[in-house]
Amino acid sequence: MATGSAQLDATLTPPRLRVAGDWTLAHYATLEKVVATTKALLSDSTAIDLSALGALDTAGASLLVNLLGAARLGDLATAEPTLPTAQRALLQTIGLAMADYQRPKPVRRQNSATEVLARIGGTMEHVWHQQRRLLGFIGLTLETLARTIVQPRSWRVTSLVAHVEQTGLDAVPIVALLTFMVGAVVAFLGSTVLADFGATIYTVDLVAFSFLREFGVLLTAILLAGRTASAFTAQIGSMKANEEIDAIRALGLDPMELLVLPRVLAMLASLPMLTFLAMMSGLVGGALVCALVLDIPPVMFVGLVKSDIGVRHFLVGIVKAPIFAFLIAVIGCLEGFKVSGSAESVGEHTTSAVVQSIFVVILLDAVAALFYMEMGW
Amino acid sequence: MNAVLKPSPQDDVIQVRNLVNRFGTQTVHEHLDLDVRRGEILGVVGGSGTGKSVLLRSIVGLRRPTSGQVHVFGQDLLSLPPEKRSQLERRFGVLFQNGALFSSLNIVENVAMPLIEHGGLTRPDAQTLAGVKLALAGLPAGAETKYPSELSGGMVKRAALARSLALDPEILFLDEPTAGLDPISAAAFDQLILTLRDALGLTVFLVTHDLDTLYTICDRVAVLSQKKVLVVGPLDEVAQYNDPWVQSYFHGPRGRAAEEAHEVK
Numbered sequence: 001m002a003t004g005s006a007q008l009d010a011t012l013t014p015p016r017l018r019v020a021g022d023w024t025l026a027h028y029a030t031l032e033k034v035v036a037t038t039k040a041l042l043s044d045s046t047a048i049d050l051s052a053l054g055a056l057d058t059a060g061a062s063l064l065v066n067l068l069g070a071a072r073l074g075d076l077a078t079a080e081p082t083l084p085t086a087q088r089a090l091l092q093t094i095g096l097a098m099a100d101y102q103r104p105k106p107v108r109r110q111n112s113a114t115e116v117l118a119r120i121g122g123t124m125e126h127v128w129h130q131q132r133r134l135l136g137f138i139g140l141t142l143e144t145l146a147r148t149i150v151q152p153r154s155w156r157v158t159s160l161v162a163h164v165e166q167t168g169l170d171a172v173p174i175v176a177l178l179t180f181m182v183g184a185v186v187a188f189l190g191s192t193v194l195a196d197f198g199a200t201i202y203t204v205d206l207v208a209f210s211f212l213r214e215f216g217v218l219l220t221a222i223l224l225a226g227r228t229a230s231a232f233t234a235q236i237g238s239m240k241a242n243e244e245i246d247a248i249r250a251l252g253l254d255p256m257e258l259l260v261l262p263r264v265l266a267m268l269a270s271l272p273m274l275t276f277l278a279m280m281s282g283l284v285g286g287a288l289v290c291a292l293v294l295d296i297p298p299v300m301f302v303g304l305v306k307s308d309i310g311v312r313h314f315l316v317g318i319v320k321a322p323i324f325a326f327l328i329a330v331i332g333c334l335e336g337f338k339v340s341g342s343a344e345s346v347g348e349h350t351t352s353a354v355v356q357s358i359f360v361v362i363l364l365d366a367v368a369a370l371f372y373m374e375m376g377w
Numbered sequence: 378m379n380a381v382l383k384p385s386p387q388d389d390v391i392q393v394r395n396l397v398n399r400f401g402t403q404t405v406h407e408h409l410d411l412d413v414r415r416g417e418i419l420g421v422v423g424g425s426g427t428g429k430s431v432l433l434r435s436i437v438g439l440r441r442p443t444s445g446q447v448h449v450f451g452q453d454l455l456s457l458p459p460e461k462r463s464q465l466e467r468r469f470g471v472l473f474q475n476g477a478l479f480s481s482l483n484i485v486e487n488v489a490m491p492l493i494e495h496g497g498l499t500r501p502d503a504q505t506l507a508g509v510k511l512a513l514a515g516l517p518a519g520a521e522t523k524y525p526s527e528l529s530g531g532m533v534k535r536a537a538l539a540r541s542l543a544l545d546p547e548i549l550f551l552d553e554p555t556a557g558l559d560p561i562s563a564a565a566f567d568q569l570i571l572t573l574r575d576a577l578g579l580t581v582f583l584v585t586h587d588l589d590t591l592y593t594i595c596d597r598v599a600v601l602s603q604k605k606v607l608v609v610g611p612l613d614e615v616a617q618y619n620d621p622w623v624q625s626y627f628h629g630p631r632g633r634a635a636e637e638a639h640e641v642k
Binding site for chain 1: 480481492496497510513524527544545575576
């Protein structure tokens with residue numbers, strides 16, 4: 001198994017190129033150098049001798065075509081008497097294939113400064129475009145909802161219930177556990193800070209205020225943004241990649257009605273319920289710490305909550321839940337529809353769905369907090 | 378695991394013995410035997426759901442059979458240590474039914490990947506050679522930098538063929554290669570397989586429904602039916618086999634047309 005070679009014998013007239021040894025993938029790197037150096041020395045009058053050629057595969061054949069040119073090799077392959085039929089056929093096939101093949105031109109890189117500017121511009125345009133698309137999708141969802149709500153026949157009850165189970169019921173343990181722990185942490189913080197003022201009794205108010213107004217809904221929304229928005233994107237995205245969405249359209253059905261509405265409605269039903277659960281669970285966590293660390297018995301905890309905290313605090317908290325729910329679900333679904341063919345694209349849009357929905361939730365929560373403060377609620 | 382196999386003749390590159398494949402309670406293969414000889418093109422036919430693809434997956438080691446033995450190059454893939462197994466796997470190329478191109482890489486990168494990983498080429502070299510393989514598989518110029526999702530079904534097939542040929546394998550497994558190709562491309566595809574087989578000494582394991590392909594390039598044909606290989610041999614012999622399915626397959630309207638077309642040539 002000798003490595004292939006191509007030696008030019010310039011002493012003869014005309015000069016003679018002797019191609020010998022194995023021209024295979026294993027020797028590609030060596031052979032490529034040989035080709036590069038020899039090619040310059042060749043002229044049309046050089047005689048070519050292929051008689052000592054050993055093993056040949058497609059990689060070697062393509063190098064030979066590079067060296068000698070497709071047309072010339074074609075002539076040689078037919079003329080050379082000692083060449084086995086198989087190798088002759090291979091050389092001709094590769095020669096034919098490569099005659100059509102043009103090496104793709106490398107893309108010219110632009111000046112880096114203009115490139116940076118172009119990218120900034122491109123990104124801004126992209127962001128603007130995405131926002132418009134989100135608004136459009138929200139409109140479309142509302143329109144579909146308005147249209148479907150008066151036609152009980154097109155309600156997708158089974159799908160809705162299944163999604164409520166997945167997004168709501170299945171999330172109960174994680175939401176309850178998480179908010180319970182955060183409730184306990186807030187109570188610990190309160191007891192530490194308020195102890196300096198001898199006002200540890202206000203730990204109860206701290207826990208109740210924070211959970212009813214903010215933490216209950218915010219923690220749940222962030223959790224569902226991570227848990228459910230990503231699931232919606234991945235589900236719809238892989239359906240899109242698999243042409244299932246196209247199939248739905250081709251069957252004369254509406255993907256908005258079939259896929260988006262049940263998910264949005266399920267989210268609208270689940271998030272408020274989970275928020276309520278989160279509030280209660282957080283209060284229980286706080287009450288437990290109060291009972292163990294501050295000697296405030298649970299009965300007293302409940303009494304203090306009843307006397308100090310108006311029901312409006314609960315209301316301003318829970319009223320945010322449906323809005324968050326709608327946005328999380330819509331962003332999750334829209335990102336799913338943006339997926340294009342590849343597996344990479346599914347991953348990209350799933351990430352984007354989670355990031356966007358968490359961002360929107362926190363942004364809106366901040367705006368709401370400002371608004372409530374100004375209104376004195 | 379060494380008792381049952383009789384000493385294998387040198388020219389059997391694939392030996393399947395007593396293969397049983399079950400999915401739950403459904404039996405797909407029951408004591409199936411099959412030999413593939415070196416350098417031949419074996420066509421595997423059978424009705425839908427007779428386990429042609431399952432057989433292919435069992436041979437290339439993607440599926441652990443319920444029982445039985447599969448030897449490729451005289452070795453049992455599933456019992457080999459990973460390093461040896463990988464070495465053996467480099468010696469065959471597989472064209473999956475739907476192409477199975479990597480969707481996050483473009484076409485050239487798809488074909489160049491095995492060349493870089495196993496062939497030890499540098500990226501530019503690998504991409505140049507990948508371009509040649511793509512041209513060989515008949516992919517039109519300019520498609521190289523596209524992604525699989527931007528290609529038509531037939532072009533995906535060709536790109537996938539180029540990838541399976543990347544390392545110049547000794548055995549080529551083709552799962553319905555001409556399905557979804559136009560007749561002209563399908564005929565060119567047949568010729569390409571023949572040329573490569575002659576030039577590289579390939580052994581080809583071909584699952585197909587395409588009667589023209591069977592008549593044009595297959596040395597032997599194996600019919601999968603009733604959970605085993607019903608009959609295997611040269612096409613003329615197989616076509617004469619007395620079985621309702623075989624008869625209607627080879628002597629139905631399409632079978633006759635393909636046969637006549639072949640005889641005219």
